[in-house]
Amino acid sequence: MPGQVFGHDYFLGRYERRRQTGGFSLAQLTPTVPEEQVQEHSHAEAHYVLVLEGRYVSSAAGAPAVTSGPVLIYNPPGTRHRDCFRGEGGLFLTVAVPASLLHRFADAVALPDYACLPGEPAMRAAQRLAATGLASAQADDLALESLCAELLTATATKRDAAEKHRPHWLWRARELMRDDCGAALSLTDISAAAGVHPVHLTRAFRRHFGCTPGDYLRRCRLLKAAALLADGRDGLADIASRCGYFDQAHFSHAFRLAFDLSPRQYRERARRC
Numbered sequence: 001m002p003g004q005v006f007g008h009d010y011f012l013g014r015y016e017r018r019r020q021t022g023g024f025s026l027a028q029l030t031p032t033v034p035e036e037q038v039q040e041h042s043h044a045e046a047h048y049v050l051v052l053e054g055r056y057v058s059s060a061a062g063a064p065a066v067t068s069g070p071v072l073i074y075n076p077p078g079t080r081h082r083d084c085f086r087g088e089g090g091l092f093l094t095v096a097v098p099a100s101l102l103h104r105f106a107d108a109v110a111l112p113d114y115a116c117l118p119g120e121p122a123m124r125a126a127q128r129l130a131a132t133g134l135a136s137a138q139a140d141d142l143a144l145e146s147l148c149a150e151l152l153t154a155t156a157t158k159r160d161a162a163e164k165h166r167p168h169w170l171w172r173a174r175e176l177m178r179d180d181c182g183a184a185l186s187l188t189d190i191s192a193a194a195g196v197h198p199v200h201l202t203r204a205f206r207r208h209f210g211c212t213p214g215d216y217l218r219r220c221r222l223l224k225a226a227a228l229l230a231d232g233r234d235g236l237a238d239i240a241s242r243c244g245y246f247d248q249a250h251f252s253h254a255f256r257l258a259f260d261l262s263p264r265q266y267r268e269r270a271r272r273c
Contacts, residue, residue: 022145054090099226109156121154
């Protein structure tokens with residue numbers, strides 16, 4: 001249906017092989033839904049799609065209108081699209097990264113905030129994952145988990161190369177929002193910590209990151225909230241407070257707008273996985 005949100009490790013295809021390792025969910029699938037039947041949808045968690053065979057249609061940045069595999073696509077949480085296979089046949093590998101795991105890696109890697117083609121280093125890591133054979137006993141958990149971590153690192157490395165000329169104060173501002181997203185931060189607070197004028201900060205942030213500081217702070221809060229919901233130990237009111245929301249009602253409204261699911265529904269889905 002239009003606006004459908006795909007939950008943990010859910011993709012449009014028949015699962016041929018599946019594997020869980022270190023929090024990552026890996027699967028090899030064949031497509032089952034014809035292009036004309038694929039409706040616009042979103043994914044609640046970050047994931048990779050490695051197209052191994054077939055013709056694939058994607059709206060990711062840098063992707064051609066129709067790609068004949070192999071191609072690797074990274075989709076951040078909340079990605080809304082109509083990506084699908086064109087015609088008959090096809091084979092693809094998916095790597096799902098739950099919010100809790102993405103939050104844990106956030107201190108080490110800066111992943112894109114938009115759907116994109118990560119580049120050759122990430123492609124090599126993904127192809128090595130596919131080559132291991134997910135159902136093979138020889139593919140031990142440590143080897144698979146290491147390749148998944150390498151995939152995340154390679155995706156961030158591509159961005160680092162393009163971002164090396166970004167000023168250090170801009171990184172300080174972004175790190176402050178990520179690390180203290182639960183605090184009542186104002187634009188004045190952030191710009192003072194960065195040592196620049198608020199107008200300069202806003203312009204530079206949009207130019208380099210494609211969004212405003214407020215947009216980025218909201219993403220950080222929602223990602224942290226999703227991780228806490230999946231963890232399942234804190235109540236909704238506590239999560240709302242820890243993630244910088246005025247109250248539970250405000251938190252629930254913001255979360256539903258982002259994920260098309262209430263916090264309770266998101267937690268229930270996470271428990272079933």
